[in-house]
Amino acid sequence: MKALVxxxxxxxxxxxxxxxxxxxxxxxxxxxxxxxxxxxxxEIEIEGMDAAQARPMLERIAEDVLSNPxxxxxxxxxxxx
Amino acid sequence: MKALVxxxxxxxxxxxxxxxxxxxxxxxxxxxxxxxxxxxxxEIEIEGMDAAQARPMLERIAEDVLSNPxxxxxxxxxxxx
Numbered sequence: 001m002k003a004l005v006x007x008x009x010x011x012x013x014x015x016x017x018x019x020x021x022x023x024x025x026x027x028x029x030x031x032x033x034x035x036x037x038x039x040x041x042x043e044i045e046i047e048g049m050d051a052a053q054a055r056p057m058l059e060r061i062a063e064d065v066l067s068n069p070x071x072x073x074x075x076x077x078x079x080x081x
Numbered sequence: 082m083k084a085l086v087x088x089x090x091x092x093x094x095x096x097x098x099x100x101x102x103x104x105x106x107x108x109x110x111x112x113x114x115x116x117x118x119x120x121x122x123x124e125i126e127i128e129g130m131d132a133a134q135a136r137p138m139l140e141r142i143a144e145d146v147l148s149n150p151x152x153x154x155x156x157x158x159x160x161x162x
Binding site for chain 1: 087089099102105106109111113114115116117118119121123126130135142146147
């Protein structure tokens with residue numbers, strides 16, 4: 001089974017990297033770009049588990065390892081195959 | 082309008098960071114984790130453009146600015162609102 005974990009900065013946390021990209025794009029002739037926020041994601045291949053077992057494990061992994069819960073939030077998506 | 086641009090390493094390119102995360106998780110008692118690949122994404126807010134105009138602009142931006150086409154591939158997703 002394949003899973004995707006998306007990690008983004010919380011809405012209330014400044015994203016200077018995203019802001020820099022937005023300004024750069026505006027300066028390159030794209031005034032339509034109002035804002036950019038950057039995040040990361042993880043494609044995880046899981047073996048020998050069904051979705052009911054995988055989801056709680058992934059939520060734990062996302063919270064403990066893949067994200068910093070002080071400033072980031074995450075979303076787990078399971079892809080059946 | 083909001084858009085998401087996902088950037089991942091091409092399948093043929095090694096992802097040492099993802100491999101390290103996978104090994105760490107296996108060592109932390111998650112042998113079910115077969116592999117991890119890391120990617121990044123950009124949440125982009127666009128003003129004064131419809132989807133027909135935004136998509137080609139975003140494809141150009143993704144190719145020229147947000148990704149390295151030698152080793153990375155990207156996917157553009159438009160969210161209507």
